Amino acid sequence: MNAIENIEKIVGIENVLTGERLDQYEVDPSGKYKGSSLAVVRPKNTEQVSEIVKIANSRKIPIVPQGGNTGLAGGCYVGEKKDTIILSLERMNKIKEIRGDGRIAIVEGGVVLSKLHEAVAEYDLIFPLFFGARGSAMIGGNLATNAGGSNVLRYGNTRDLVLGIEAVMPTGEIVDLMSELHKDNSGYNLKHLLIGAEGTLGIITAAVLKLFPKPKAYATATISIPSLKDSLPILNELNKATNNCVEAFEYMPEEYFNALCERFDDMRQPFSTPAKHGIFLEIGAMAEEDASPDATGNIPIELKVEELFSEWLQAGKILDAVICKSEAQRSEMWDRRERAYEVGLLKGVPVACDISVAVDKVDDFLTKVKKRVYTLNPSSETLTVSHLGDGNLHFSVWMNPETKEMGSLHDREQITEMIEETVLELGGSFSAEHGIGLAKLPSMSRRKDPNAIAVMRMIKSALDPNHIMNPGKVIPDENLLKT
Numbered sequence: 475m476n477a478i479e480n481i482e483k484i485v486g487i488e489n490v491l492t493g494e495r496l497d498q499y500e501v502d503p504s505g506k507y508k509g510s511s512l513a514v515v516r517p518k519n520t521e522q523v524s525e526i527v528k529i530a531n532s533r534k535i536p537i538v539p540q541g542g543n544t545g546l547a548g549g550c551y552v553g554e555k556k557d558t559i560i561l562s563l564e565r566m567n568k569i570k571e572i573r574g575d576g577r578i579a580i581v582e583g584g585v586v587l588s589k590l591h592e593a594v595a596e597y598d599l600i601f602p603l604f605f606g607a608r609g610s611a612m613i614g615g616n617l618a619t620n621a622g623g624s625n626v627l628r629y630g631n632t633r634d635l636v637l638g639i640e641a642v643m644p645t646g647e648i649v650d651l652m653s654e655l656h657k658d659n660s661g662y663n664l665k666h667l668l669i670g671a672e673g674t675l676g677i678i679t680a681a682v683l684k685l686f687p688k689p690k691a692y693a694t695a696t697i698s699i700p701s702l703k704d705s706l707p708i709l710n711e712l713n714k715a716t717n718n719c720v721e722a723f724e725y726m727p728e729e730y731f732n733a734l735c736e737r738f739d740d741m742r743q744p745f746s747t748p749a750k751h752g753i754f755l756e757i758g759a760m761a762e763e764d765a766s767p768d769a770t771g772n773i774p775i776e777l778k779v780e781e782l783f784s785e786w787l788q789a790g791k792i793l794d795a796v797i798c799k800s801e802a803q804r805s806e807m808w809d810r811r812e813r814a815y816e817v818g819l820l821k822g823v824p825v826a827c828d829i830s831v832a833v834d835k836v837d838d839f840l841t842k843v844k845k846r847v848y849t850l851n852p853s854s855e856t857l858t859v860s861h862l863g864d865g866n867l868h869f870s871v872w873m874n875p876e877t878k879e880m881g882s883l884h885d886r887e888q889i890t891e892m893i894e895e896t897v898l899e900l901g902g903s904f905s906a907e908h909g910i911g912l913a914k915l916p917s918m919s920r921r922k923d924p925n926a927i928a929v930m931r932m933i934k935s936a937l938d939p940n941h942i943m944n945p946g947k948v949i950p951d952e953n954l955l956k957t
């Protein structure tokens with residue numbers, strides 16, 4: 475009996491997909507990475523995952539774990555050889571338990587992020603991981619990529635939101651690390667080894683997640699500022715005035731607003747005078763006195779922010795401001811920010827960088843890097859959207875915006891390397907929140923400490939002796955390192 479027949483016995487023939495039904499699993503959201511797999515298998519529980527992995531390991535069949543397939547680094551790419559199994563977590567979608575007082579949720583790896591948001595809202599709680607792909611991305615994928623998003627400045631990255639995990643290792647053993655504890659110093663922290671490993675060290679099948687009180691009211695606004703340098707004092711003053719309640723602080727420059735309106739008919743500029751530097755911000759008030767409407771129906775946190783804005787307008791610290799007065803306005807503002815990915819594809823596939831620098835070096839980075847891009851290629855165009863509050867920039871360059879052609883590999887690599895150099899000069903990272911996958915392997919070999927890569931390779935070999943678990947991702951092969 476071949477491996478697929480054996481797997482059919484475990485999950486049922488209807489959960490082993492082949493032929494045309496593979497399409498949606500084999501191509502990434504940008505369409506850049508399209509591979510060809512042996513089959514997609516859809517286990518129902520951890521024991522089935524373990525049995526499948528044991529079969530694959532004994533026959534040296536590569537496995538690529540997959541959640542919502544929204545990753546932006548090619549981490550789910552299966553190659554062209556039709557020799558790889560995609561293991562989809564989509565049927566492992568149970569929210570097993572929500573304990574309101576304990577502020578934890580126990581979930582399977584295939585729970586869609588937005589479904590978790592909806593479920594915990596009933597307890598007046600939040601799981602504070604928010605980004606545009608939340609309607610498809612799954613918890614296992616979020617943990618595997620250590621996803622970031624718009625609320626990192628207040629709540630941290632995914633890694634900071636996890637108490638425990640369960641995983642199936644590349645040899646098929648189930649590792650139970652489902653701790654519900656905030657303190658648990660009991661040996662090596664395998665949870666953190668698996669989080670962010672992008673499926674190369676095992677399959678995350680379940681997790682214990684931290685929940686937080688839902689803010690009692692939101693003040694959501696877009697402001698126009700004279701220069702990017704003015705942004706940090708504003709963030710710091712807002713945090714000071716609101717007891718550190720700033721949840722989102724996102725940078726959108728004029729080019730972004732223009733591209734957004736060009737791409738979407740239902741989108742409009744936030745201000746009548748175009749903002750050269752726009753900041754979208756949200757404050758989540760926790761205190762009752764900030765959230766309960768006053769006698770005239772006004773929400774105190776909104777009034778506080780309005781007062782600050784009018785002071786800053788007079789002082790010239792900001793040029794314009796819009797504060798949301800309804801949930802509809804709030805979702806319009808979020809929408810404006812969350813369409814960034816689609817806007818990014820407007821002029822063809824860009825050289826897209828997901829980098830981070832210290833929060834007070836963002837302006838310096840952008841000034842330097844733009845100058846260097848235009849020196850290298852005067853006809854290119856750039857676009858930035860940034861999680862400014864945590865120093866993470868999505869910086870894109872189009873080599874030929876008119877023709878939408880990608881540009882030669884040499885030119886694209888030259889731009890990428892220049893961006894990396896600029897990041898390095900400022901002590902930043904070439905990889906902020908989307909992970910390495912396939913996309914950033916060359917950068918990894920160029921920029922990561924070779925000793926660190928050597929240790930990663932040892933860990934990988936020790937845990938995955940047959941190299942079946944998402945092979946070829948994250949760790950550059952040795953030949954790439956030598957070039």
Ligand SMILES: Cc1cc2nc3c(=O)[nH]c(=O)nc-3n(C[C@H](O)[C@H](O)[C@H](O)COP(=O)(O)OP(=O)(O)OC[C@H]3O[C@@H](n4cnc5c(N)ncnc54)[C@H](O)[C@@H]3O)c2cc1C
Pocket residue numbers: 503538539540541542543544545546548549550563583604605606607610611612613614615616617618619620621622623624672673674676677678679815816907908911944947
């Ligand atoms: C419109 C849009 C906006 C986005 N915004 C953000 C953002 O703001 N911040 C951010 O960080 N990311 C963002 N992303 C990227 C992406 O949504 C995240 O990386 C997300 O966490 C991936 O989850 P997923 O379930 O789709 O994972 P997948 O794409 O299915 O997989 C991603 C990687 O994780 C591995 N993997 C998946 N599931 C498991 C598992 N259970 N166990 C082990 N390995 C697994 C895969 O093999 C792959 O290497 C965005 C993507 C889109 C399309």
